[in-house]
Amino acid sequence: MKDLHEILRILEKDGRLTAAQVADMLGRPVDEIEAIIRKAEEDGIIRRYKAVVHWDKAGEERVFAFIDVKVTPTRGFGFDDVAERIYRFPEVTAVYLVSGDHDLRVMVQGSTMQEVANFVYDKLATIDRVQSTATHFVLRRYKEDREIFAEAEEDHRLAVTP
């Protein structure tokens, strides 16, 4: 378990590391590490490997919005059935059940603001038991997945010091 968690911490930072590299970092045999990673993938602990992309810098316009949704819960399902109807839409990138004024926090991605607005208006707000929605468009991303977008990653150190 301790090994698994250490491996996950390493891969969470850099998913491109090979099992051999992780093995060298931990001082363990590579087949052991491979087996642990494979099992974590099979068990759905590691969901997939992806890149954290700074889309603004890449020059592709993408619009993101957080939509806070108030839902009337129902016996037997709570919020789960409504959450499911929402998270199956491909434009929805994340759904959370949250504490506070609203019940669900939905993250939506589209190519224009109009597209996102239409999604909320047509698809989200019209779902049974959705009482209200509040849409917050993302104006600028400062940090995502622990990656600070605003900062240039520079090494300020002198190249040789004692």
Next chain:
Amino acid sequence: MLSVARHVQGVRASGIRKFFDIVAEMSDVISLGVGEPDFATPWNMREACIWSLERGHTNYTSNWGMLELRELICRHLERLYGVSYSPVNQVLVTVGVSEALDLVFRAILDPGDEVVIFDPCYVSYGPCVSFSHGVPVHVPTTVEQGFVPAPEQFRAALTPRTKAVLLAFPSNPTGAVADRGTLQKIVDIAREADIFVVSDEIYDRLVYRQPHVCVPSLEGAYERTILLGGFSKSYAMTGLRIGYAAGPPDVIEAMMKIHQYVALCAPITAQKAAIEALRDGEDSVREMREEYNRRRRLIVKRFNDCGMPCMDPGGAFYAFPSVKGFGLSSEEFAERLLYEKRVVVVPGSAFGECGEGYVRASYATAIDRIEEAASRIADFVKSLPSAVSVG
């Protein structure tokens, strides 16, 4: 004829400087020559500096350092190593451990007094002794002994003029960590000879295999040991320059007297960062140590795999692989590696004669850079004629 003092003339400038000048004119260089963390100072410490600046805390502090910081240092040492110091007269906050080193030798040495130093060692130990009109007595150690001195070697180096022995574990440049038994024997000998022990433990938080042994916590060590510690390496705040000395009140008082006249006090902003480090820095230390440990295992394996035998270093963030198989001096090796593959390592000879045949490679660099550097080094080593016989 105007001339600088002979005892200063006699000290050679650091050999590292030369490489610095070469690198300055190159691009696409990966440096494993850096003696400081690659992490930025944890944000809560930087934020503490900003907050204190906003509130206008830019005045002098007590010559000793802020009382709050001294109290925290004492609590920290008590908690980690079970050694108790009084914050009132046993702890002095200095401008990095560098200043503390200078102060301690000025405080304890009379002209001609000898200090036993084990090589390979950090570049400033010998010069600091010389600047204090002392005589550094360099005792070599070898990779076979894990770069840890044998107590008999220490005993053999003692003379009637010996005033102190300098210990520095974990070691820069070798990464060596001394075991408790050896340190205890060295302390026992120092006690018999009635000399001081100066222990530079700047890398105390960066140990990977066993808990750090704090020298003044050893039997009979406390009353003759001046412990030097700092924040630069553990908390990634090298440029803020905060260190400290802890030890017997008369020595610390003498060091304070010198510090008072030459430095007055350590910068207040940096002291604020150190306070925050001790209050809320443990998680950062743990995270950084875990990351260094991964890099450490990786880089040591890469060196061993490419025909550069490398001791498993127990502390600090340096690997010290051998370059003896290639028919080049460590300086030639480092210079050619830089010109041909644009990777910086520091020749072992910069750390004493017995460092010849080795290079120091710092792993305070991101994993992908280490991997790239390692593959360039492997290519370079393959291109050397004698590499075949090493395989």
